[in-house]
Amino acid sequence: MIIKETIRQGILRQLRTDYENAIRSASAAHEAATNEESKAENKYDTRGLEASYLAEGQSRRVTELEEEIAVYEKLELADFTEASPIRLTALVVLEDNKESRQLFFVGPLSGGLKVVILESGLKGECLVVTAKAPLGSALIGKRVGDEVVINIAGNTACYDIIDVY
Incomplete structure (x- = not known):
């Protein structure tokens, strides 16, 4: 059905946009974590540690989005009738x-x-x-x-x- 393919393409478009944004965010967070200004000035200064946690989280999100995109690219859309039980791709x-x-x-x-x-x-x-x-x-x-x-x-x-x- 054309409408479901349109929905799948819309999902992929949004996931790809999120992916590009996540890559930029991960890169910026990594740069902040390794920047000289993030180096701890004393034992209570946690800027560098916080930036590295952020970079790790952003990198995980990039990986999650890669997986989601791959799943939706391969997703086969099933046809349904009024008598069909609802399942994946309905x-x-x-x-x-x-x-x-x-x-x-x-x-x-x-x-x-x-x-x-x-x-x-x-x-x-x-x-x-x-x-x-x-x-x-x-x-x-x-x-x-x-x-x-x-x-x-x-x-x-x-x-x-x-x-x-």
Whole structure:
């Protein structure tokens, strides 16, 4: 389906942008950690140590983004019907009790990432959810017409599954 490929490309675009930014941040943090000005002036001066922790964290984020990009580049998008159980790569339309509709893409990684869709009929934001997230976990195995109930921080939310692509 073209719409899901558009979503996958949008996810990849955002991940690649995040990757480029993370590389720049990691480079800047590494430079700060090795800069002469970061050298401790006394035993209580932790600027250099803090900069090295930041550089290490930024480098880990670069590696995570490389992995996420590789996974989404190889991701095969499955086709779904109304009778298909929801699983990885499903594009799900949910409706709450106020008849407000939301789009969710069940992805392997990058939960929380938002992609704007400009396609006909499904315009709006699409949120990536993973099976580890409460909503993603509740969606797995459900079908069109089922109800999904999740409890987050003491608040209960109910959704009807309107469509799956």
